[in-house]
Amino acid sequence: MNNGDELLVHHRPVGGSVKAEGLGDGCPMRERNHRQAALDAATRSNPQFETVLERIYVAPMPALADIEAVLRIEDPEEMQWLFDFAAAVRRQFVGDGVLLRGIIEFSNVCRNTCLYCGLNRDNCRLQRYRLTREQILASAETIRAAGIKSVVLQSGEEDDLDADWFRGIIEQIKSSLDLAVTLCVGERSRAEYQLWRMAGADRYLLKIETSDPDLYAQLHPGMSFANRRRCLRDLAELGYQTGSGDLVGLRGQTVTHLARDVQFFKEGNFDMISVGPFIPHPETPLAQESAGDLWMTLKMTALARIVSRNAHIPATTAIGSLHGRDERPRALAAGANVLMPNFTPAPYRRHYEIYPNKRCISEDTAACPACMEQMVAAIGRWVDYSRGDSY
């Protein structure tokens, strides 16, 4: 998506296209000043740090050592420079608006046994559900009525997902509600991806979770890293706006693994990147592990912004659920530009338990837009009710 390797501080990066896309106020001087302010703060105290961030920003493929150096910073002031740098990139490439995507978790049935996930098929304590076509369409209507123009249809990876049934739902949402449709239903065949794309699906989310093949194999019994990559390739080839992402704090994950994830994001040129902290679920083999670190998750969010420039990056619900505090505003300040309010019908919402104590389980969906507006206004941003297509 980014098509230049200009120095953020010295040139106007892809500035013409920013203006053409109607982002920001289009004033080159003001845009330049935003970036300069962030960089000046860094320069004043630590020119080396600025150099590393700028190298990461301009490099066609940032060096592992540079990314690792940034991931290892712990000094609060240095972290703030990183977040400010990412915020300056975000402001320049995607503006100050925060996009809303209404998510419908239409089934928690899953054939897989990912070691971290509460939906894994071995979790016999989870009450399984699958929404009917009518329930899904009614939830999509609620999203539309809230003024949101983008829906995410998410589920566990179901063996029994009837591709044609799903196609009919996508078609109906497109024809009657005209929402941008994002799918997040895991690894499927190219033929299924094609069927749903032809039905009008616009986007697909498939997180890589970790870009390290060995770690991936340890965490995903019976699944294959190669197939995950095949899916991502197929999706891009079929013209989906494609999203990926990772989990931070997985057992066995190192800073080098995370740095490689950042390189994976750069290489994949994704339209959307989702970074979330791992949160242990009691009914999984990782129940006794510690949760992912908030600050590492925020550093990864910032780096995802810096290397992708104009990807859509959510302040994930997992960031909002970690340790019972809503830290999504921090993610928005570190480069994120999307929020994903939950429109799963209330009785089912608590059963989509990928991790415990998920945020917004009991809230009334009607209150979601106002809640999002408030959160976003508190940090001087505004809710963008457009579809939020890829740049």
Ligand code: SAM
């Ligand atoms: N089945 C689809 C797939 O595999 O892409 C979508 C559903 S999956 C449950 C959605 C996301 O939940 C995963 O990509 C993963 O990153 C996240 N997730 C699962 N377990 C988690 C946990 N314990 N903590 C944080 N995030 C988790």
Ligand code: FES
């Ligand atoms: Fe369902 Fe991982 S446990 S996709």
